[in-house]
Amino acid sequence: MSVQPWGEPGSGNPPGKWPAGDRQPAPAAASQAVMRAGHADRDRTIDVLKAAFAEGRLSAQEYEQRHEAVAASQTYGQLAALVADLPSGPMAVPPVAVQPIPATFLQPPPPAPRPVNVLAVTSLALGVFGFSLPAVITGHIARSQIRRRDMNGDWAAVAGLVVGYAGTALWTLMIMLGTVAAVAGAH
Incomplete structure (x- = not known):
């Protein structure tokens, strides 16, 4: 045996x-x-x-x-x-030397999302709720910040400005018509 x-x-x-x-x-x-x-x-x-x-x-x-x-x-x-x-x-295998990938074959990282300007959104909200003059002021400040800081939200600032200017024009027209009516009624 x-x-x-x-x-x-x-x-x-x-x-x-x-x-x-x-x-x-x-x-x-x-x-x-x-x-x-x-x-x-x-x-x-x-x-x-x-x-x-x-x-x-x-x-x-x-x-x-x-x-x-x-x-x-x-x-x-x-x-x-x-x-x-x-x-x-499993037996330990010595690590294989890995060649780094050349930079030409690497995809660039996706760009970081740009932040939205808060004053642009505020301008639009103020314009929609009827606060025309503050909407115009915040809209102009927001557009300035957006250009300087490379931010998103220009559409909201422009919309706030349009609505704000339209509201300001409406209020101005109403005040002028009220003044004309008051002056004509006094004579």
């Missing part, structure tokens, strides 16, 4: 002998080594064996022997002994 690299009864190795690499469990792990293993634990161990076989770390004979031993294993320690000399996860 060939000597197997794990310590199980009848393997030719003394009990408790761990495979090459001498990965013996720590004292806390030793207490876990005697715990009973379940089907999911055996499946995970078989997955490690399959990966090792696919990577060429195990021969077909070694894979078959260990696969049969997994089925007969009852504790975590027995399962751990079967895969102790195999890596249990």
